[in-house]
Each structure stands twice: as structure tokens, then as C-alpha cells.
Amino acid sequence: MNDKKNDKTYDVVICGAGLAGLTLARQLKQTIPDLSILTIDKLNRPLPEIAFKVGESTVEVGACYLANIIHLKDYLEKNHYPKLGIRYFFGDGCDAFQKRPELGLSRFHAPESYQVDRGKLENDLRKFNSEDGVELLENCSVKEINLAENNGDLHQITYSKIDTKETGIVKAKWVIDSMGRRRFLQKKLGLAQPNNDRYNASWFWVDGRLDVTDFVSQNEQEWHDRVPEKNRYFSTNHLCGDGYWIWIIPLSTGATSIGIVAHEDYHSFESYHSYEKASQWLTKHEPILASCLTGKTPKKFMKMPKYSYTSDKIFSFDRWACIGDAATFPDPFYSPATDFIGFANSSIVNMIELDRQGQLTEKTVNAANRFFLIYQKSITKSIQTMYHCLGNGLVGTMKVIWDTLAAWSFSAPLMFSDIYLDSQKRNKVYSKSGQFFLLTNRVQHFFRDWSEKSSGKISFGFVDYLALPFVKELRERNLQLNRSEEELIQDHLANIEIFEELAQAIFIIAIADIMPEQLNKVLSAGWLNAWAISLDPNEWEKGGLFKPKSSPRDLQRILDPLQSNFSITILELERQFLDTKQEKETLCL
Template sequence: MMREQSDVIVCGGGLAGLTLAYQLRKENPEASVTVVERTTRPLPEACHKVGESSVELGSHYFGEVLGLKDYLQAEHLKKNGLRFLCGDSRGPVAERPEIGPAEFPIVPSYQLDRGKLENDLRAFCEELGVELLEGEHVRAIRLGKDGAPHEVETSAGTLKGRWVVDASGRRRMLSKQLGLRRPSPNASSAAWFRVAERVLLNELVPEGERLWHQRDIDGNRWLSTVHLMGRGYWVWLIPLSTGYTSVGIVADAEHHPFGTFNKPEKALAWLREHEPVLAERLEGRELEDFRLMHDYSYLTERMISADRWACVGEAAAFVDPLYSLGSDFLGMSNCYAARCIGDDLRGTLEADVVEALNETWVRVAEDAARTLSGNGEVFPHGDIFGAKLWWDFFNYWSFMCAHFFQEIWREDAATLRRFLGMQARYYALNSHAQAILEAWGALKPTPFGGRKRFIGLPSFPSTLADQHLSLQEDLDVEGTWAKMESDLAIGQQLVAEILAHALRDLGPETAAELGRRAGLDASWGLPLAGERIDADALPRRQRIEKLPRIARDMERALGRVDPGVPLSELLARALGTGAEAGAEAEARA
């Protein structure tokens, strides 16, 4: 039976499809929107899906773009940022370097109970007039040609729509049909489950460790997404508003074959081997809703087309859960799709806008994949991973968040193209940063690095804290561009300081190999010369006065290693220009 045509058919009524339908009706009240979803209500409130933890961009999308801030604060848990514990995973938790917020972040994010959220979103969508076809299964999508409507064949009949949006998650109907999948450099897998009680980080540390417990001044450490880091893996602990705790294992194939944790009993045995303190806390608890994602990461060459189709959320790409970016990519893809659909319904859609938005989204996903792959040797070291987090968060807030928060995606094609040029510059700098960090991790001679027991993320006051707070600013296009330019210069200083920390930590014997592995070249243009190099050799008090602010911030956060060799000599060796001078210095010593 042929049904009446809709303006938009959304294939899939999970988080991506429901939020897009809600957004479309809010922004285009006259548009007819149909969502086809195979499951029916009520969904179990503690249902277990990846995507429970959100960060700044995704939270901004849910709270501000969709207008759900009051609902989220009333019905879900406000999140105390991301928290990471590195070091000896088999040793006492109190002795592991802890990296995370010292105070509750001002820019909000949330721990989402997906079952409750999706139940409520279905009701919200119906209140706005979305047609929700529950219990229907999408069997096929047939794209119309030359402006003809698309057809969606379901278990109950055939639908026609001007636009069709694939929100089918990892089923990726359109991506498979059109051959859009691109491989990701991230070869990792995950297993996760939930337990019907709170599993608190503080419970893993004896009460006698008073200094450790005193760092949690307000008793809200448990509201963080906790990451227990080890070589080639990390384990998450996420509290849910229903009283459950989500527990997940994420591991790369190089260090931890999928078959070692792909069943409940194997996962528990794996935890006993790698995270014994947590395993002891979970002993005897029922593992509910055990789930798996093997080789989970994939990219795409296209998420939206001027031919009136789009892929949103995981139907487009999935990078990695380490930084909880799933809802970020969901929010970006939904906004890009909603903007283009709205333009089309008003008769103003430009193909150049579609192409620029698609290129922006695809590049952001590629950049995130570069950031979140090859980190297995970085994770155990509090100093290296701390440096990585400083850079990754600064980079994330400087471009990806700024582009979204300031709604650059609503601008014309010329402006979007202009910002693509800025994006490419950030991408290049990020590639340099990741190369240094990966080489540093691979060459680290000790199994666990990092002298600091606690690294604030961000620490106050600091350049990083200022960058986080700047997300609250309301800037126009030129103001956003100027800030990105300024932040890029600070970012170059930050990457230079990461290189300086790596060189001092590894010392003269390994400096040349660090440079070789990272592909270090003077053409990178890192500001590590002149007065900055001279200041490094000064006594501490004078050095602190002369160093740029970002260098002082990094030294305060990560500490400082003195290898007994000037930074200028270490840098020369890393660049391949100081080998003879280094050999002479060693001979004299």
C-alpha cells in the first residue's frame, strides 16, 4: 500500500533519528516528518547503549539547540567531566596518576540514561506532530532520481518522501548501499555491560588514603566518566540516573585480542588480570545486557547529499568512545542535515553549501580518528597522557566546539569554505602533536610514567581553563575567525611544549630517535627557539618569569624532568642537526 508522501522520512528512531525529527519540527513547523522504528514502547529505562556519556558539543546540541536543558538537568545526571587514571593498573588505585577536573565544570555535560531519554523523546516528537511508526522494520531504501521522491519499503508498506535520512545506526543502510564506508586507522573492539548498583571510584580506594579522598572536596568524583587506563586498553565506569553503572572494556587488537574479553566470563577474567581492584568490586554481581562491538571504528566519504539524503549519527561514522564524542558527531550531522532540509523546503538550498558541510563533517571525523588511534603505548603514562589530554582538549574546544557553538554551519558557502581552510591548519597541527605523543610513548623506557599524583583537567588558573570558559562566549563570524587564529598560535606553543617535555623526559640518547619517529622537521614552525630556548636553561625562578604562559601551565601540570643537557642540544639532535656536538659533549662528560 502506498502511503501519502512526507517531506522527510527518518529510517530509525534511536537517539539520532528522534533528535533530528524533533529538531526538524521545531525549526520547520509545517514540515511533515515520519520516523520508522522497529521497537515499540515502553523501552526499559535502564536499557544499555553506547552513548550514555556526553561532552560539551553534544550537550550543547541537546540542551541549547534542541532546548532540552531543563529536562536534562531534572531527569539525568549532570556530569563531572572526564576522569582518567593511568599508571600501574594492578597496583593500588590511590597511587595511580589521576587526571580530571578538580571542580565541577562550568560548561555543562550529562550522563544520559538512554532508555529513559529515548522513551521521553518519542513522546516529545509526537507532541510536535512527528509521525512515529513504531513496530515497523525498514527493508529497503530506493533513492529517487531527477527530483523524484525517495521510497522506503517497510514491513507494513511503502512510504514516499522528498528527503530520506538514514538513522539506522551501525546497520548503515545507505552507506552500505552506496559504498560510502571508509576504513578507520583505529583497530579496537569493545565489550560492555551494566550492574544494578552504583560502582563508585572512591570505593576502590581504602578510607585510610585520606589525601586521595580529600581531593574530592564536594563528593562528586563519582559523577565523572571514569577511565582506567592501561597499555592498549581502557575501562569505563559511567553512573546512570536509574542507579545502574555502565562498565566497558575498550582494547586495541595489537595488545588485546578480541577473543580474550568477548564473553561475560572472559571479560571478568580479563578484568581480574588487568584491573584486579575493579574486578574484586564486581565479584558476584550479575552482568546485565552484555554487549559487544568488534572492530567498531569506521569512517565515511559522505554524510549528506544534494540529492536529498543524509546519514546521521552512527549511520554515517563511528570513531571511538574514549572522549565520549558520539553525541558530538550525532549533533553535528543532525544540524547539517536539518539546515539543508530546511533550506530545501524553503527553496533556497545550494549545492555548494551541502558540499562544504559534508567536507567539514568528514574532515572532523578523520581528525578525530587520527587523534584516537595509535595510543596504546601512551595510556599507561600519566605524564604523556596528561600532555595528550591538554592538547586534545585544547584542540577540541578551539575548532570543533567553536565551529558548532558559534553556528558557523548556518553560514553561506563562501564562509563555510573559508573555515575549511582554518580546519586544515588545525588538522595539520594535530597530526604533528599526535606524532610526537606516539613516538614519546613508544620510546618511554619505564612501564609507567608521571610524577604527579593529580593533574587538573583543566586546572585553574590556566590557558586550558580559559579556553574551556570561552565556549560561553557569543561571537560573530569575524570574531570566531579571529579567536581561532589566536588559538592556533597558542596551539603551536602548546605542541612545542609537548615536544620540549618529551625531549627532556627521554634525554639525549633518545632525542634523535624521537625526531625520526615523529617525522620532526623545522618546517613545522613550532615556536621552540630564541628566547624560549634561552629561558629553559635559567634557574627555576628566572625561568618561570621568562617562559610563555602555556609553558608555565604545562610545567605546573606535568612537572619537569632535567636531563642535564640543554634543550637546545636535545632539539638539535631531534632535528638531526646536533649529533656531532652531542657526541663531543658526551665525550667531555
């Protein structure tokens, strides 16, 4: 091996040139043009544009970061697919596909989100960054990061060229670990923490268009008319069953990404951790998809056991940070990865700006760590509750609607109105959020209980969630750019009111599903304490269910749109129960 040689000194060295590192470099250059930036990565261009990396699906927060914060909107619209939301097919995968309960969108809505081919995007970002003056060392592996011992010293990064084994050293005021699941700094510093070891995934890519629309005969005209022009193809399609979900993602480069994600308690990882076993697993659980894959050879197969993890810290006042998969990995169910990249990158840009002005404080860094890690923990907890609901279309749909609205109402404004960097403003806007988090914690436990007890009597064919007026209201209110502080405060208070109503509506639907004999008692109360909902009637009085702390409002604006999609209404279920009860009493006489 050649001797180490001293190289340049930079303001920022980013170790790893994946999506997180490349977008950070771009954002830094756009914000602080005179910053000297080096990125180091083990891969050479051209990166493969098919079967490269997962993380292809974006949602509104991450899409806002890519399109508006780092100014890729025109590029994304020209080079990658628009996304028709996440679409969920619940129920028995062995049943006729058109019979599965479906939750999704009928048409595209602004603001946009995208399906991105990671290879193409990362190739192009490397090109854009180079044109903007960001240096890139390719075909180089980071061997060591020696952190500065004193705040005024420089970090030292040792790298090795993969082909020649020649080594070099660069120095930097700031060093960023963006080397993915290698998690170099976290492991070096003993910061790495697991989230839960019961969740595993495997995935692969196939050439060509694999379209869920083709899973259903064209004779099923009503099913096809729900989503015109075969546009289901442009959704991130989730096939959901007991303890598992499968993603199907279309890519503009002509391939399809397919992944299996499951809870170990339901499905052993060994049953789908190779392509041969995954094919057998799909034949058993999702035979329609399996039949469409017959004869196709995967471009690449990958697997990831125990994929979820977190950290004690991702930002340091000592001028280092971890981003992307080198920071945390929650769960891919709601496609949040790019959201986290956006929040982490923007926080780092803010810290480097403050550092250059001599105004960076430990308090600022600690606040950024606290916000990011609490946010990541709450998203992970919410998603991991979902696995116990995936086999039930009704419960799964109610939970997805709740979680989606929570993301729009509480996460989206952080990015769309840029308030996550200002803790004082954020705290002022969300001063009443404590009651929401108590409510959502109650509701999340409620969903799990409901999924275990559901009778299955209430079913539906298709719910277009943006056809629900209260859902549309929340989306339009919260997914706006640059709202004023006063507008955000009023939005937040209005959001909490809708969640209070939605929690009561969900409770009433669950009672109709599980214990219709209690419906009259619940409905006659008119207005409930949403923070006391429970499926144990013995807890209702003690918990204060019938002693609400807010003024009554009309629940029908939530209940009526929801149950208009159901095969049977709440009142019909109550009548059925009363008729059955009367028949039994007559027989006894």
C-alpha cells in the same frame, strides 16, 4: 503475508528512532513546524531504562546541541546526571589505585555536559515528538528504501509490522537512514568504508552505584580531598593501560555502564568478548574493578568487533542522508558521538530549509559532506593514536590535554557559534587553521614516538586540568555562545599562539624525560620552531628547530603550571643528569 498497502506521503521519513533520528525529528519540527514527519522504528515503548544502549556520555559540543539547539537543557538537568568531565587513571591497574596518575576535574564547570540514560532519554524524546506532531510507527521494520530516480520524484519506503507481518508503503520527499549499524543506504549504494579493523569493544551494565571513590580507603585522605564530596562518581571514568581503556559511567536510573575497548595488537578480542572472559580479563588487568563486580550479574552484555567505520558520502543532493551510527562511527574514547549527531542533524535541517526555498545546491551538499567526513577522519586519527600512549601517564596526559584543547578551540566554536553551516564564514574564521593542522599532525606523531621511548622518570599524582591557567583561558574563550565573526577570528589567532607555546613546552618535557643531555641545548635556544619538534636530534638543524618563524614569547606560562604537578622538575632532571655525568667522569679518572 498481507498485501502491501499504500500509505501517506510525508515531507520527511526518518527510518530509525534512536537518539539521532529522534533529535533530528525534534529539531526539524522546532525549525519548520508545518513539516510532515514520520519516524519508523522496530522497537515499541516503553524502552528499557537500564541496559539499553551505550553512548551515554556527552561532552561540551554534543551537550550544547542537546541543551541549546534542541532546547533540552531543563529536561537534562532534571532527569539526568551532570558530568564532571572525563577522568583518566593511567598506569598499572594492578597497583594501588591511589598511586595511579589521575587527570580530571576537581569541581563542576559551566558549560555543562551530561551522563544520559539512553532508554529514558529516547522514551521521553518519543513522547515529546509525538506531542509536537511527529508521527511514529513502532514495532515496524524497514524492508526497502527505493530512492527516487529523478530529483522531483518521491522516495518509497517499504516497512513490515513485526508482530503481524503486515506491510505498508510510505512516500517521502526526504528520506533519512537512522537505522544504526545496519547502515542500510550506505550498503545499498556501496558507500560504506572501514576506518580501522584493529579496535574492538565489549560492554555491560550492572545495577547500583559503582564508584571509583570506593576503590581507595578513606584513610587516604589526601587522595579523597583532591575531588571533594565523592564527585569522581559523576565523571566518565577511564581506566587506562597498555592498548586499552575501560569506561565507567553512572546513570540516573540507578545502574552503571562499563565497557572494555582495546587495540587488537595489544589485547585479543577473544580474551574479553563474553562476560566470563571479560571478568577474567578484568581480574588480570584491572583487579580492583573486577573485585567490585564479584557477585554482580550483568543486566546485559554486548560486544562490537572492528567498531570504527566511515563512508564516502552521508548527505545527497537527491534528498537522502545518513545520521548517527548509520553514517559513521569514529571511536568512543572522547565521547564524540553526540557531537556528530548535532553536526549532521543541523546540516540536514539546513538542507531541507534551503530545499523548501528552492535554494539547495549540489555545492552546499558537497561542502557539508566534505566538512563532516574530514572532521570525522581527523577525530578518528587523533583518538586512534591515543592507544599507543595509554600505558604511560605522562605522555597520555599531555596528549589528552592537547586533544581536549584542540576540541574546545576548533570544534566547539563550530557548534557554540553556529558557523559550521556557513562555509564562507567558517573558512574566513579558520583561514589560518592550516598551520594548526600541520602542527597537530607533527605533535601526534611526536606523542607516539615519545610513548615508545619514555624513561618513566617524570610522574605525578593528580592534574586538575582546569587549574592550569592556559587551559582555563582556552575553555572560557571558546565555549561561549554566539560569538561574532570578528571575535571568532581573534579567538582563533589567540588559540594558535597557545598551541605553538604548548607544543614547545611538551617538547621540552619530553626531552627532559628521554634525553636530559640535550636539555641545555634546547633551553638555551629560548624559543623554537614548534613545527619542527622531533625526538631525533639529528633532525633538529635540518628541520629548522632553532629557526623559529614567530617572535619569542614566555614559555613559562605553560611550562610552570604543567611541571608544578610533576614529581620532579625539568631543571632537577638536568641537574641529576649532570651529577651522574660528573660521577662517571670522576670514576674514569
